Amino acid sequence: xxxxxxxxxxxxxxxxxxxxxxxxxxxxxxxxxxxxxxxxxxxxxxxxxxxxxxxxxxxxxxxxxxxxxxxxxxxxxxxxxxxxxxxxxxxxxxxxxxxxxxxxxxxxxxxxxxxxxxxxxxxxxxxxxxxxxxxxxxxxxxxxxxxxxxxxxxxxxxxxxxxxxxxxxxxxxxxxxxxxxxxxxxxxxxxxxxxxxxxxxxxxxxxxxxxxxxxxxxxxxxxxxxxxxxxxxxxxxxxxxxxxxxxxxxxxxxxxxxxxxxxxxxxxxxxxxxxxxxxxxxxxxxxxxxxxxxxxxxxxxxxxxxxxxxxxxxxxxxxxxxxxxxxxxxxxxxxxxxxxxxxxxxxxxxxxxxxxxxxxxxxxxxxxxxxxxxxxxxxxxxxxxxxxxxxxxxxxxx
Amino acid sequence: xxxxxxxxxxxxxxxxxxxxxxxxxxxxxxxxxxxxxxxxxxxxxxxxxxxxxxxxxxxxxxxxxxxxxxxxxxxxxxxxxxxxxxxxxxxxxxxxxxxxxxxxxxxxxxxxxxxxxxxxxxxxxxxxxxxxxxxxxxxxxxxxxxxxxxxxxxxxxxxxxxxxxxxxxxxxxxxxxxxxxxxxxxxxxxxxxxxxxxxxxxxxxxxxxxxxxxxxxxxxxxxxxxxxxxxxxxxxxxxxxxxxxxxxxxxxxxxxxxxxxxxxxxxxxxxxxxxxxxxxxxxxxxxxxxxxxxxxxxxxxxxxxxxxxxxxxxxxxxxxxxxxxxxxxxxxxxxxxxxxxxxxxxxxxxxxxxxxxxxxxxxxxxxxxxxxxxxxxxxxxxxxxxxxxxxxxxxxxx
Numbered sequence: 010x011x012x013x014x015x016x017x018x019x020x021x022x023x024x025x026x027x028x029x030x031x032x033x034x035x036x037x038x039x040x041x042x043x044x045x046x047x048x049x050x051x052x053x054x055x056x057x058x059x060x061x062x063x064x065x066x067x068x069x070x071x072x073x074x075x076x077x078x079x080x081x082x083x084x085x086x087x088x089x090x091x092x093x094x095x096x097x098x099x100x101x102x103x104x105x106x107x108x109x110x111x112x113x114x115x116x117x118x119x120x121x122x123x124x125x126x127x128x129x130x131x132x133x134x135x136x137x138x139x140x141x142x143x144x145x146x147x148x149x150x151x152x153x154x155x156x157x158x159x160x161x162x163x164x165x166x167x168x169x170x171x172x173x174x175x176x177x178x179x180x181x182x183x184x185x186x187x188x189x190x191x192x193x194x195x196x197x198x199x200x201x202x203x204x205x206x207x208x209x210x211x212x213x214x215x216x217x218x219x220x221x222x223x224x225x226x227x228x229x230x231x232x233x234x235x236x237x238x239x240x241x242x243x244x245x246x247x248x249x250x251x252x253x254x255x256x257x258x259x260x261x262x263x264x265x266x267x268x269x270x271x272x273x274x275x276x277x278x279x280x281x282x283x284x285x286x287x288x289x290x291x292x293x294x295x296x297x298x299x300x301x302x303x304x305x306x307x308x309x310x311x312x313x314x315x316x317x318x319x320x321x322x323x324x325x326x327x328x329x330x331x332x333x334x335x336x337x338x339x340x341x342x343x344x345x346x347x348x349x350x351x352x353x354x355x356x357x358x359x360x361x362x363x364x365x366x367x368x369x370x371x372x373x374x375x376x377x378x379x380x381x382x383x384x385x386x387x388x389x390x391x392x393x394x395x396x397x398x399x400x401x402x403x404x405x406x407x
Numbered sequence: 408x409x410x411x412x413x414x415x416x417x418x419x420x421x422x423x424x425x426x427x428x429x430x431x432x433x434x435x436x437x438x439x440x441x442x443x444x445x446x447x448x449x450x451x452x453x454x455x456x457x458x459x460x461x462x463x464x465x466x467x468x469x470x471x472x473x474x475x476x477x478x479x480x481x482x483x484x485x486x487x488x489x490x491x492x493x494x495x496x497x498x499x500x501x502x503x504x505x506x507x508x509x510x511x512x513x514x515x516x517x518x519x520x521x522x523x524x525x526x527x528x529x530x531x532x533x534x535x536x537x538x539x540x541x542x543x544x545x546x547x548x549x550x551x552x553x554x555x556x557x558x559x560x561x562x563x564x565x566x567x568x569x570x571x572x573x574x575x576x577x578x579x580x581x582x583x584x585x586x587x588x589x590x591x592x593x594x595x596x597x598x599x600x601x602x603x604x605x606x607x608x609x610x611x612x613x614x615x616x617x618x619x620x621x622x623x624x625x626x627x628x629x630x631x632x633x634x635x636x637x638x639x640x641x642x643x644x645x646x647x648x649x650x651x652x653x654x655x656x657x658x659x660x661x662x663x664x665x666x667x668x669x670x671x672x673x674x675x676x677x678x679x680x681x682x683x684x685x686x687x688x689x690x691x692x693x694x695x696x697x698x699x700x701x702x703x704x705x706x707x708x709x710x711x712x713x714x715x716x717x718x719x720x721x722x723x724x725x726x727x728x729x730x731x732x733x734x735x736x737x738x739x740x741x742x743x744x745x746x747x748x749x750x751x752x753x754x755x756x757x758x759x760x761x762x763x764x765x766x767x768x769x770x771x772x773x774x775x776x777x778x779x780x781x782x783x784x785x786x787x788x789x790x791x792x793x794x795x796x797x798x799x800x801x802x803x804x805x
Contacts, residue, residue, distance in 0.1 A: 059457035059481070077740055080483040080500075083457070089474055089547065102478075105503055107740070109777060145740040149487065160790045165563070168780035171788060174737040178799075179790045190793060194800045339572040342475055342505070342543040379507060379777035382566035390569060392558045392577045395588060401576075402592045 011070055013041040013209055016310045024070065026126040027199075029207050037288045040310050041209040042249070043070050052257045056224040059083060062114055062217035068253060069217075070210050071121040077146055081107055081117045082217050086225035086371075092340050093353070094360060096367050099231060101222055102343055104377030108145045108169060110138040110299075110346075111218060111243060111375035116146045118214035119203040123152055126201065130155065133203035134191035136184045136239070136299050137166035138376055143203050144175035155200065157191035159184050163298055163381040183292070185304040205240040206306035212246045219250025222371055223260055231264040233364060235352035236373040238268035238322060239300035241277050241311030243375065248314035264371065266320035268311070269355035271295030271327060277305045277312075278322035286312040296327045296384055299348035299376055325354040333357070334384055337374075344378030409468055411439040411607055414708045422468065424524040425597075427605050435686045438708050439607040440647070441468050450655045454622045457481060460512055460615035466651060468611050469519040475544055479505055479515045480615050484623035484769075490738050491751070492758060494765050497629060499620055500741055502775030506543045506567060508536040508697075508744075509616060509641060509773035514544045516612035517601040521550055524599065528553065531601035532589035534582045534637065534697050535564035536774055541601050542571035553598065555589035557582050561696055561779040581690070583702040603638040604704035610644045617648025620769055621658055629662040631762060633750035634771040636666035636720060637698035639675050639709030641773065646712035662769065664718035666709070667753035669693030669725060675703045675710075676720035684710040694725045694782055697746035697774055723752040731755070732782055735772075742776030 013022040015031035017038040022028055024043075031039030045068060056064055062082030063073045073079070087100040103111040116139065123131050132155040133143050140156045147154045154175040158167075159182060170177050180187050188204065195202055202208050223230065234251075238244050244266060251263040270278050274293035280286050286309055293303035305311070315321065325333075330347050333354040338344045352372040356364065364370065378384075393401065411420040413429035415436040420426055422441075429437030443466060454462055460480030461471045471477070485498040501509040514537065521529050530553040531541050538554040545552045552573040556565075557580060568575050578585050586602065593600055600606050621628065632649075636642050642664060649661040668676050672691035678684050684707055691701035703709070713719065723731075728745050731752040736742045750770040754762065762768065776782075791799065 057457070059455070076485060076487055080485065080503075085478040087474060087478065092547075105478075105505065107503065108742075109775075145736065145742060148737050148740040149490075157796075164785055165777050165780050167785055167788065168776065168783040169742055171785065172733055172736040172742050172776060172783050173740070174733065177788060178796050179788060180796050181790060181792050186793065190796060193797070198800075335570055335572065338543065338570040339546050342546040342571070344506075344543060344567055344570050377507075377777065378566070378570060379563050379775065382563050385566040385570050387562055387565055387569065390565065390575060390577060392579060394579050395584065398555075398576050398578050398588060399591070402596075 011043050011045045014044050016040050016042055016313060029202065029209065037306065038309050040206050040307060042310065043209055043213050047256045050257065052259065054228060054259060058225045062214065065217055065220050070213050071118055071125060074121050074124045075150060077107060077149065078117060078121065081113045082221060086222060087341060089341055093356065094366055095370050097369055099226060099371035100341055100343055101218060101371060101373045103218065104343065104345060104349065104374050108142040109377035109380050110142055112139040112142040113146060114214035114217050115139065115211035116142040116203060118210050119143070119208060120147050120150060120152070122210050123201040124150065128152060128201040130200040131203055132191060132195040132200045134188040136301060137162045138299050138380065139203065141166045141169035144170050144173035148173045157187050159187050163383060165380045165382065184302060188306065205242045206310070212242055212249060215243050215246025216250030216253065218373060219247045220254060223254055228260060230260050230262050231371040232368040233267055234264040234371045234373065235267045235269055235355050237297065237300050237348040237351040237375055238270050238277055239302040239305065241305045241307035244268045245307055245311045245314045248318040252317065263318060266315065266318050267355055268315065268320065268322040269351040270322060270324045271297050271300060271330065271351065272324045274301050274303065275324040276303055277308055278324055280308050281312045281315060281322050297330055297347035297351060298381060299346060300351065323355055323358060325351055325358055329354040331384055334378065343374055345374045346376035346378050346381045347384050349374035349376050409441050409443045412442050414438050414440055414711060427600065427607065435704065436707050438604050438705060440708065441607055441611050445654045448655065450657065452626060452657060456623045460612065463615055463618050468608050469516055469523060472519050472522045473548060475505060475547065476515060476519065479511045480619060484620060485739060487739055491754065492764055493768050495767055497624060497769035498739055498741055499616060499769060499771045501616065502741065502743060502747065502772050506540040507775035507778050508540055510537040510540040511544060512612035512615050513537070513609035514540040514601060516608050517599070517606060518545050518548060518550070520608050521599040522548065526550060526599040528598040529601055530589060530593040530598045532586040534699060535560045536697050536778065537601065539564045539567035542568050542573035546571045555585050557585050561781060563778045563780065582700060586704065603640045604708065610640055610647060613641050613644025614648030614651065616771060617645045618652060621652055626658060628658050628660050629769040630766040631665055632662040632769045632771065633665045633667055633753050635695065635698045635746040635749040635773055636668050636675055637700040637703065639703045639705035642666045643705055643708045643712045645771070646716040650715065661716060664713065664716050665753055666713065666718065666720040667749040668720060668722045669695050669698060669728065669749065670722045672699050672701065673722040674701055675706055676722055678706050679710045679713060679720050695728055695745035695749060696779060697744060698749065721753055721756060723749055723756055727752040729782055732776065741772055743772045744774035744776050744779045745782050747772035747774050
């Protein structure tokens with residue numbers, strides 16, 4: 010089947026219940042990765058452009074047990090000609106995922122794994138999307154959900170949590186602090202964890218976006234793939250997904266993965282710039298709440314994966330992100346939350362330098378704009394009386 | 408190809424640009440329906456469970472011209488066993504449509520029709536979803552979008568409109584008044600209309616949800632199909648879709664369509680209760696903004712279609728709707744806006760009377776809960792300091 014390997018010391022572990030991290034390394038260096046016996050696997054170009062992520066069962070560490078599984082992933086890969094000075098632009102729109110974010114891909118893996126291991130309680134710390142995803146996707150199962158989030162979570166994400174009936178602890182603390190609190194409590198209670206980087210299986214869900222980009226583009230490999238970066242698990246997932254398809258002979262190159270961070274929440278970028286990779290802790294501040302992370306939990310894995318991939322990390326300003334939200338919507342119709350629109354801001358920053366018009370670029374939109382509308386200035390809209398609107402159009406009120 | 412027939416006097420019209428309504432009947436009685444030469448058509452069980460609505464091209468009045476077309480419709484039909492006292496419950500989740508609502512099915516038809524007819528400007532009046540759908544789906548084309556909405560549109564829908572860059576007129580008036588204002592202005596300006604009931608092609612998009620319910624359930628026909636009702640176009644579309652599949656021999660019965668309205672916005676129900684159908688105008692008041700309609704524009708068509716279908720209209724209270732939002736999310740994971748959750752409130756109302764546990768029931772969820780979070784009481788959530796959350800779990804702060 011598969012085994013688990015420490016990202017740093019390479020110790021191999023059996024995938025047993027309760028096995029999250031390496032026994033020999035600290036939490037940041039000791040994240041585990043799921044390794045399949047690729048050399049013995051036969052995977053053909055057998056996949057559908059429109060099915061969900063469980064079609065990749067051969068490359069997943071868990072089977073399907075819930076009625077939602079078939080409807081997670083399988084989000085559109087939109088294709089636009091001659092936009093933003095690119096001959097072709099691909100937009101992977103995970104705002105159309107079940108709960109409106111890319112996090113559904115990881116949550117559904119965690120839920121199915123919890124079912125297989127016989128757990129009756131699952132928890133996570135989250136900036137919002139992972140939590141709302143877990144709460145909604147898990148609502149139908151018999152497993153109890155406990156959620157730890159920063160108090161300043163966007164209202165729409167809080168609404169998702171509340172309506173799903175999850176046990177919620179909004180804490181007056183940063184995401185990084187909430188993460189530590191959740192682990193202190195959840196692991197002592199022996200609940201199953203859906204925390205980034207701790208649970209090695211989450212990344213297996215997150216890699217399926219890469220599989221879909223390749224399959225939905227007829228196995229034509231993009232030159233560049235842009236994605237927002239917080240904890241570093243999604244970017245690691247994308248790198249691993251592309252790499253697995255390459256290892257299995259389904260593609261003959263991988264896209265360069267470009268991780269985009271917010272200027273004042275770019276700890277991972279700083280760590281990646283100097284080898285050996287030394288984790289640092291910072292505070293973070295950005296309107297892109299989903300990637301407002303100062304202590305990225307998958308920092309070491311992301312650095313290793315990105316180095317192997319040949320990609321890099323860049324940072325953009327909050328103003329560039331806000332502008333990118335509007336530009337993306339007005340050009341493609343895709344309304345993205347800030348952490349998704351960073352990808353367009355990143356593309357615009359690299360155009361003219363390494364990125365040329367004939368490069369095939371894919372933007373990964375990780376969250377729906379409806380999840381955080383604070384980025385849109387609603388106050389600026391003018392309202393009208395009935396008379397005013399008729400007058401405006403130079404027509405009398407009948 | 409197809410022709411247009413007046414729903415009341417049966418006058419037949421050629422589908423020419425500018426032809427919206429019957430010349431001989433008033434606007435409510437003179438809505439047109441699109442009639443195909445069914446007797447000469449061969450349609451097999453040739454459809455995919457996962458493709459979008461343009462796979463039904465043979466039964467659509469327009470071809471595909473935009474890069475989004477393939478990604479509209481094709482939303483999940485979720486299947487749950489033993490929930491809400493039904494042996495099997497189907498949930499058609501159009502909250503996962505491109506802009507988060509069922510209205511995308513009509514908007515994409517209107518946009519493609521506007522392209523085919525060479526229009527450079529399209530408009531609509533809307534309670535919110537039709538407008539945000541039109542604005543986002545049309546953002547990529549060269550056609551200008553003008554939107555008329557009531558001032559009290561939910562914030563998330565306004566955010567979608569603003570980010571899409573549409574020309575927006577929020578008016579201090581009811582939806583019914585806004586509808587009339589928009590027609591006065593839009594038709595004089597000779598803009599293309601995406602207004603319910605006026606444009607006969609919208610319903611052709613809205614019928615595709617019915618096609619998908621049948622195809623995705625392996626041509627096994629539900630006994631009952633519940634849907635929220637405002638103007639009456641979606642329910643007409645569902646009835647027509649089921650009827651067309653029946654006429655073409657793809658199914659041997661149709662589901663009974665149950666339209667659900669809010670107690671203080673149920674004009675259509677009142678009209679349907681007495682023949683001949685006489686339109687009445689009322690004020691409307693409900694938290695389900697998408698179906699807060701006092702002067703339903705497709706009233707006559709909806710009554711005729713519903714009578715032929717064998718279905719009926721029922722009304723539920725706002726409290727029942729609010730409760731249904733939570734029950735639906737906590738049982739299926741689907742977070743619906745109020746106008747979608749009315750379907751569950753309606754089912755619960757009819758259970759024990761005409762609806763039995765072994766009846767196969769389908770709920771049509773027409774909008775994502777993220778589009779209107781005012782129905783969720785966010786103030787009621789308790790927040791914690793770091794110490795409080797540790798104390799709560801009887802564990803000291805480290």
